[in-house]
Amino acid sequence: MPRRGESAARRALQMASMTAGVTGSYLGYLVQRAFLSEKGREEKLRSTHAKAGRRIVTDLQELRGPAMKLGQLFSVQSGILPDEALAELGSLQREAPGMHPSLVRAQFRGAMGAPPERVFRSFDETPFAAASLGQVHRAVTRDGETVAVKIQYPGITDAVKNDFSWFRAVATASQIKRYFPESLIAELEQHIMAETDYVAEARNIDFFGPSLAPLGFVDVPRVRHDLSRGTVLTLSMVRGDSIEVFLASRPSQRTRDLVGERLLELFYFQVLGLGAFHADPHWGNYLFRSDGTVGLVDFGCVRHLSPAFVDNLRSVFLYPGPRDSAPFRALLSKRYALAGQRLAPKTQSALVRMATEFYGTVYPPDVERDQERVDFGDASIVRLYARESQNLLRAKATLPEYVFLGRTESGLYNTLHRLQARVRTSAIVRRCLRVGGATAESGVRRA
């Protein structure tokens, strides 16, 4: 016999959900911030989001609404904006609305089944950092370990999904689609969604911890699986200073060179050795120490490359012969064929130009020049990279892998520039080419 009360209840609730069941848009959260009262804004400025908050207010005035999202996509893809602005916009993309302690407590309880004060020995209600679409709190576990607890803003996954449905609708009906093919949009969506998935992030950390250990100079956090669930991720604390604090301590040129070389090695070790890399070059994700070791945090955005793609990269890095040659062009065509695309002559020329003008200069292939240091204090290197990246976009060199590789590489050069580091680029790449992943195609290793 049907339960009349219950079915009536369900109908009434479903009707209500038709009007109230809106998850909203992540974009909406950001726009909402722009309308906060002056006092609210002041409070934000005093918070841990201080710098980003200031930018958000000004950026939103310029790029309010859909244009902002579009601007972000453009900036990621093209390098149209200066790299500093790109890094700032990158952080804006990750900014979630600040959560007050009552919301933090409710969200934590929803995920863990008990409020923070019952799970931890102590829990700091004030966040010490912004995380992927959430915030990070310091806590001490019952067994006495100091940990970082990442708590995600509620409902953010659905909000991001909504934004992409919206963007697809707009992109289809406009010229934008030409610049943002579905594969690129899918790539971006997949990665922004991955940032909201703390379970996947825990898996990434479990992978990168032991994988980066051979380098000996990188520290990544450990996941406390027993204290992580859904929208809550508890990690061991990684010590180190932000780049600003590190530079303010006036490290010697030798230390800056050492750190610079290690950052470059970290990048190429991941790309050419592991075939997977930390793809979020946000300043705050790198922690610096006076002994030259580095802390790497926030593994929400990680990109895995196919072995065939990595092999192709290995074959073009430090390519010994002329780059404007048939064999080199064939390697580039092969890379596009892997993605099922035909490499247009115009795109091929742009890639050859990049390989000659940028990589040929910054990474001289001649082994005798391995001990030469490239001075990243010279801003022209960063400018050259940006110029060639723009040229690639104009030539529609849009492989999905380029989005995050480009973003990470650009972030790396910016950091090296800020460090004013002098780096033996080719020697490091050569070392990384010797690590794993070798196939018959990797002729470079013999060079």
Next chain:
Amino acid sequence: MPVRRAKTGSTRKTSARAAKRPAARRGGKRAEQKEAVRKRIVDAALALFQTRGFDQTTTRQIAQKAKLAEGTIFNYFETKEDIALYFLQLEVDHAIATVRGTPRLRRAPLEEKLFALVEAQLEFLAPHEKFIGAAFVHALRPTSKIAFSMQALDLRNRYIAFVHELIQESESVPPGSLLTWAAPSAFWIYYLGVLLYWLNDVSSGKQHTLALLDRSLKLGVAMLRKGSL
């Protein structure tokens, strides 16, 4: 299925008076005993409402579960609806006590105080979600005591008065505006809307309700501060 309703004329006055306030405020051992019996009845009723459904539960079943004579139930509550109302009074008492009992909230912005109030209500209701859904539909009937009785009115007024108090003590809200005056009553309606949304929220940890609460309260309080829509 016929629905049995608990109703006796002889105990009406006593039970109505007794159900008026949840806590034992009259003191003494006798009052304590009465309060303990009342709690037994409510606990038994809530367990049955949750498992059998509100409409399907009879006072006889409640009496059996509470191990009391059915007549004793009527000494405390005139109808099942009175038990439901009593429970809702406990909910409001709990939420007000939570907000007032958290020292940090004293200096918190208005939107957080209001968030904490609603969150405490939902936390209290969470174990009885199924019953709350049924009670909500029940309350839509014009004859429902849950929505249209003196006790229900008293409960609503107490809630509205507390929201009024929270708004008044907030320095950032300009006093005397039409919006400030109307806000507490509007908040009651808002709370019912949130409750309905919460009942239908299938997201993990009811995240969507938290997001809805957070965003709507921020916007609502921003309007209050501005003094206009």
